Amino acid sequence: MNNTHVAVNSLQEYDGKEVALAGWLYNSRGSGKIQFLIIRDGTGLCQCVVEKGKVPDELFGELRHLGQESSLTVTGTVRADERSVGGYELAVTNAQIVSASDGYPITPKSHGVDFLLKHRHLHLRSQRQWCIGRVRHTIVDAIRRFFNDNGFVLIDTPIFTTIVGEDQQSLFEVDYFGTPLHLTQTGQLYVESAAMSYGKVYCFGPTFRAEKSKTRRHLTEFWMVEPEVAFTDLDGLLELAENFVSFIVSQVLINNRSDLDTIGADTTTLETIKPPFYRLTYTEVGSILRGEKAKVFQAEQLRQLQDERQQLEDKIAEFEAEQQAGQLKQWKKDKIAAELIELRGALAEVNTRIENNPKHAQLAAEFQWGEDLGGSDETIISQMHDKPVFVTHYPKQAKAFYMKTDTENEKVVLNFDLLAPAGFGEIIGGSVREDDYDRLLERIKDQGLNPETYEWYLDLRKYGSVPHGGFGLGVERTVAWITGEKHIRQCIPFPRMMDKVYI
């Protein structure tokens, strides 16, 4: 069946020729004697034009009543036409309904988040999800390609794990034949041992965090890639990270331009994502947050938001007045009603941001040296920059035991976060690892961890320890940033969120 069908995304090779397509009915419009069937086949959309008289009358009638997402094959002549979605359309001569669909729940109109997640198995077919999935595919491919082409060896780390990388409380516990084990929250400790064998390695797979975080940046199951490099320092890691992220973005721009356009991503800004990225220390960030600059920035943003709110409110009032005026054509009323729904949605969004602005400003102003940066602090810093920002040298007390202490300033560690621009926040966290046996042992004890559990990890510092480090990049956050998607739950096919798993 397959090899006789042509893929929609290769139609330009068949201009003027007769081909058969196999796919699903995405949408259809019709008038008395002509029908437009938009068919999706997984590679793209194609408008198929059915004219009465050019197909059997019986078929014409069947196609007219064919429900959304019915599967079918169509035969016809390919022709270029500007008016068509992909630039090519099919003049249909015949069609065969494979399976008629009736009452498909996801209509071409707007739907709520909850509804769509409950229909995730079907929502994957929708344009926006389809585009995001393709971008994700490119990102995952770029991740592998970057490391494979730069001398890294893939190391698959275990999902069932005996050790704690970050924080005990954020682990999912599983009953492993009567013994408690955890689902991995990082492959880093394992990958460190592999780096001492191969030099440059990476692991790539799902990661599990039981954090009770209900935000647009969190999933309990997400994908993370973690490179680890022997004989490197903080500067080396930053360079690796900025080259890596820039490569990912460039690959998406090469392969997914039409997807980015369809979903309205900001490609002009993506074009500028090239090394070097901004570099700030935690201490610098702290003084920015506490200082005049952040205050002015936040106040300016608040003003902008208020302006925006005013404009939205004016527009809404305008439309409402128009609605009251009466004596309108039906289509005009509909347009206004649709417009109002959109405006009210935008207004709600702006209002939340206005509500949050002073809270975030206060949190920033109250920044205390020694605390970890909050999500809102990162948002502010990332909003203040048009390119990704590295934040380095965090206070030791706020960070994990394995991060190497800066010998020039014992209060900080040689770590970094990478904040994506325009408010997307953290997409990478990484560090140079403590390679000194005694210091590491001390840190393990300081954090109240059991040194016995980390015996093998300590061994790495016993037998030929070298300066080394790495980082973890969150795939979904990267997808969200690049696609401009507000919530990372749209950036993984089947999201797992705190207390909520739909299908």
Add this chain to the structure above:
RNA sequence: UCCCCGAUAGCUCAACUGGUAGAGCGAGCGGCUGUUAACCGCUAGGUUGUAGGUUCGAGCCCUACUCGGGGAGCCA
């Protein structure tokens, strides 16, 4: 764990300070040869999340619960 917001037709949303619930989309029928979330006409579709309370009267006010959204802490 805490704070804010919400729940009305299959879906997305209206209903000004309490007065018998309305649109659009979707569905069904009819019309239209170039539509782009097509359009036009008609039809069907509701115990307003649940349980109480206030009131002559509750979608609207009060209490509790359930579910959902956003955010804080924490993080990729």
